[in-house]
Amino acid sequence: MEDKRLNFEKLEAYKKALQFVGHIYVIVKKFPQEERFGLSDQLRRASVSILANIAEGCGRYHKNEVIQFLRMSRSSGFECIALLQVADNQKYIDNSDYIRLYNDIQEITKMISGLINSKK
Numbered sequence: 177m178e179d180k181r182l183n184f185e186k187l188e189a190y191k192k193a194l195q196f197v198g199h200i201y202v203i204v205k206k207f208p209q210e211e212r213f214g215l216s217d218q219l220r221r222a223s224v225s226i227l228a229n230i231a232e233g234c235g236r237y238h239k240n241e242v243i244q245f246l247r248m249s250r251s252s253g254f255e256c257i258a259l260l261q262v263a264d265n266q267k268y269i270d271n272s273d274y275i276r277l278y279n280d281i282q283e284i285t286k287m288i289s290g291l292i293n294s295k296k
Contacts, residue, residue, distance in 0.1 A: 184234035189287035193227045193249075196280050200256075203277070207268045215268070219259045225252035226284065230291075239295055246292045253285040 184190050200223040204216035226249050233245025257278065264274040 184231045187230065187234075187291070189284060189291055190227065190230050192280065192284050192287065193223075193230060196256075196277070196284060197223045197227055199277060199280070203263075203269060203273055207263070211268065215259060215262060215266075219256065219263070222252045222255040222259060225249070226256070226288075230288070243292055243295050246288055246295070250285050250288040250292070253281050253288065256281050 197220075200219055204211075204219055207216040229245045229249035229252065233242045233249065236242050236245065260269070260274060260277055260281070263269045264271070269277075
């Protein structure tokens with residue numbers, strides 16, 4: 177059977193980022209109600225931005241545009257790290273979940289860095 181996925185969907189960084197988004201959506205449901213439009217919303221947006229920028233970048237024709245979107249994706253990953261640290265400091269997240277998500281996002285940002293370097 178033919179694989180009909182688009183090229184970006186086959187990237188390990190994209191697959192990992194998609195899993196990460198799913199984990200974030202589960203975790204932020206446990207945040208206090210007053211964070212619904214604050215930290216939880218910002219964390220969801222930043223995690224989705226990682227994914228969306230990989231996809232959008234891969235849809236560009238010029239190498240410099242691809243790199244630009246991958247850099248934005250990596251920056252959103254760094255934003256997630258900061259937001260996870262706030263959630264951890266506020267005790268909105270279990271330490272084991274924090275460590276798992278922190279390790280996941282570090283791996284994802286390294287993979288994106290590798291993609292950027294491969295495009296140069």
